[in-house]
Amino acid sequence: MIPILPAVTGQETAGAARANDVLHLMRPGPLQLTALPPLSLYVHLPWCLRKCPYCDFNSHEWRADAAGALPEQRYLDALVADLDAALPLIWGRTVHTIFIGGGTPSLFSPEAVDRLVGDLRARLKLAPDCEITLEANPGTFERDRFRAYRAAGVTRLSVGVQSFNDDHLKSLGRVHDRAQAIAAVEEAASAFDTFNLDLMYALPGQTLAQLDADLKQALALAPPHLSVYHLTIEPNTYFAKFPPQVPEEDDAYAMLDHLTEHMAAAGLARYEVSAYARDGHRCAHNTNYWQFGDYLGIGAGAHSKLSFAHRIVRQVRLRDPGRYMDGALAGGAVAQSAEVALADLPFEFMLNALRLTDGFPLAQFGERTGLAMTAIQRGLEEAERKGLLARDLRHVWPTPRGLDFLSDLQTMFLPDA
Numbered sequence: 001m002i003p004i005l006p007a008v009t010g011q012e013t014a015g016a017a018r019a020n021d022v023l024h025l026m027r028p029g030p031l032q033l034t035a036l037p038p039l040s041l042y043v044h045l046p047w048c049l050r051k052c053p054y055c056d057f058n059s060h061e062w063r064a065d066a067a068g069a070l071p072e073q074r075y076l077d078a079l080v081a082d083l084d085a086a087l088p089l090i091w092g093r094t095v096h097t098i099f100i101g102g103g104t105p106s107l108f109s110p111e112a113v114d115r116l117v118g119d120l121r122a123r124l125k126l127a128p129d130c131e132i133t134l135e136a137n138p139g140t141f142e143r144d145r146f147r148a149y150r151a152a153g154v155t156r157l158s159v160g161v162q163s164f165n166d167d168h169l170k171s172l173g174r175v176h177d178r179a180q181a182i183a184a185v186e187e188a189a190s191a192f193d194t195f196n197l198d199l200m201y202a203l204p205g206q207t208l209a210q211l212d213a214d215l216k217q218a219l220a221l222a223p224p225h226l227s228v229y230h231l232t233i234e235p236n237t238y239f240a241k242f243p244p245q246v247p248e249e250d251d252a253y254a255m256l257d258h259l260t261e262h263m264a265a266a267g268l269a270r271y272e273v274s275a276y277a278r279d280g281h282r283c284a285h286n287t288n289y290w291q292f293g294d295y296l297g298i299g300a301g302a303h304s305k306l307s308f309a310h311r312i313v314r315q316v317r318l319r320d321p322g323r324y325m326d327g328a329l330a331g332g333a334v335a336q337s338a339e340v341a342l343a344d345l346p347f348e349f350m351l352n353a354l355r356l357t358d359g360f361p362l363a364q365f366g367e368r369t370g371l372a373m374t375a376i377q378r379g380l381e382e383a384e385r386k387g388l389l390a391r392d393l394r395h396v397w398p399t400p401r402g403l404d405f406l407s408d409l410q411t412m413f414l415p416d417a
Contacts, residue, residue, distance in 0.1 A: 022088045029310030030342050031370035036307050037293040039090060040097040040285050041124065043079065043116070044299030046321045048104040049139055052173040053238035054231060058301030058319055059103040072112040075321070078328035080119050082298040082317070085331055087123065089306055090296055095124045097131040097285035100154075106136035110148030117153035131284045133158055133196075138184035139175030146184075146191040156283075157188045158196040158227075163203060164217040171204045171244065172231075185221045194281050197223040201259065202231050202252040204244035211255050212262075219266045224281035227274055228259050253404065273355045273403050290352045291360065292368040298333070300324035305340075307368075312340045343415040345369045346376045350413040354389070354406065359397025379413040388412075 047062040047070060062070055098120065100113070108116075117132065133156040134149055146157060161181045163169050169177060176184070188195040197218055201211050218226060230252060233239045247255070260270055268276035272290060275283065289295065297304040301319040305312065316336040318324040327333050340348060349369050353360040362373060369375075380396065383389045388402035388409040402409045 022091075025089070025308050025311065025313060027310070029308075029339075031310050031312065033307055033309055033367075033370045035367060036093065037291070037368055038096045038288050039093045040099065040288045040293060040295040041095050041120070042285075042295050042297040042299075042302055042304075043098065043100045043120075044102065044297065044302040044317075045075070045100060045105040045108055046103040046300040047107055048102060048137075049107070049175050050173060051238075053242075054172065054234065056234035056237050057103070060321055062107065070107060071325070072108055074325055076112060076116055076119070078325040078333070079116065079298050080123075081331070082328040082333040083120070083123055083296075085328075085333065086296055086298065086304075093125070094127050095130060096127045097288060098126075098133070099285045100132070100134045102135055104137045104140055104160075105134050106140040106145070106149075110145060110152055113149055113154065114152035121153070131156055133283070133285055135160065136184070136188070137174075137176065138180040143183075143187060146187050150191050155192070156194050156196070157192050158198065159185055159188050160198045161185065161218070162198060162200045164214050165206075165210055168203045168206060168210070172200070173238075182217070182221070185223065189221065189223075194224050196225040196227055196283065197221065199226065199228045199259075200231050201228060201255045202247045204231075204246055206247060206255075208251070208255060208258060211258065215259060215262055219262070223268075225275070225277040225283060226263060226268055228256075228276070229274055230256070271357055273357075273406055287356075290355050291364065292349045292352050312345070312369075314338055314340060342371070345371055346379070347410070347413045347415060350376065350379070351410050353396075354398050354402070354409055357397065357403065359389070359391075359395060361395055362391075363394070376413060383409055383412050 044058065046058055046060050048059045049062065051059060051061050100116070105113075113134065120126075132154050134154045135158045136146065136149075137160045149157070161184075162172055162174060164178045164181055166178050185197055199214060199218055231246060233243055260276075263276045264270070267278055269278075270276050271282055272286070275286065277283070294307050295305055297315070297317065300317060300321045301324070302317045304315040306315070314337075315334050317333050318327045318335045324333060346369070349365060353364075365371070365373065365376065380389070380391065383402070384391060387399060388405060389396060389398050391397070398406070398409060
């Protein structure tokens with residue numbers, strides 16, 4: 001999963017050429033962080049078989065008949081070069097989770113994933129229980145392929161099903177059908193101790209009964225983790241140009257309530273606005289995002305958020321896969337590098353932390369931002385007054401109403417204009 005990010009904000013550093021200049025980043029600055037947060041790694045594999053009409057991720061169709069074989073080895077060479085150039089920024093830090101996202105990472109062969117994981121292990125200090133997730137789509141599913149990913153070192157699979165209804169899958173532009181989706185999830189369950197299943201709701205023409213059928217089929221496959229996403233019409237997508245007829249807002253809320261109620265009854269507890277899990281199966285990688293942890297992103301268009309003693313920096317890699325490979329192999333994969341402005345830190349923290357049903361410890365805000373609680377006091381008071389969050393002396397958490405109106409809650413922490 002690509003993290004939910006605001007636009008890169010704050011003062012630009014001297015440019016991408018200084019992005020990996022550790023001495024420049026370690027100079028005195030506006031913050032005083034007493035400790036660095038946990039570190040994750042995100043690896044972006046940008047190609048897919050078909051661009052879905054709702055997708056605004058940095059994904060690119062690969063047409064083998066026109067372009068030949070997927071450039072696995074050259075892209076892996078570029079990832080390694082990108083990582084090598086970034087290592088000084090994270091030297092000595094332990095990596096707790098790795099997420100290989102896309103695109104459709106399962107387009108890459110098990111041999112390529114084996115090489116990738118090996119290259120990462122050779123360069124990084126991984127935690128003994130490091131979670132390594134790979135995104136996979138049923139349209140690229142072949143029996144025993146998932147087992148080969150497990151043998152390559154992947155510990156967790158995330159399967160992008162979206163729906164078990166063939167008509168809805170077609171309207172979403174998915175390349176798989178219901179039967180392939182069920183087969184892929186069954187294979188994931190047999191190959192992995194933990195895995196995720198993605199579902200979408202409020203689909204074009206979808207009724208509550210059809211959503212219930214999707215949910216019953218998903219629960220019958222007994223996933224230990226289930227993510228549900230409201231179909232949203234994003235700018236610069238096919239659906240933005242040709243909007244489909246989707247359920248009304250009240251109907252979409254009813255669908256979400258139905259999902260939450262029935263998943264709780266099945267033992268899948270909601271721990272984030274879109275994520276449900278059995279005990280011991282929460283996604284550690286995404287949780288680190290939501291807790292305002294650090295992550296290094298490598299690959300075309302990947303984002304990074306890295307903390308230093310006196311500043312927090314966001315980076316973005318070159319977006320086009322061809323340009324990215326050329327740039328990374330020449331030592332210049334970073335397109336943007338900017339410090340997060342002090343005024344933006346409260347919103348950036350709250351944008352993530354308020355997605356968690358458990359919220360966050362008050363002490364964590366100071367640890368991760370270097371700011372005093374006074375920076376969010378006014379927003380906390382307003383949100384509490386409106387019934388969107390609750391708190392005690394040590395903890396803050398969104399109320400059920402706050403989760404329903406999460407965007408309204410988050411915007412209360414935007415910097416003053």
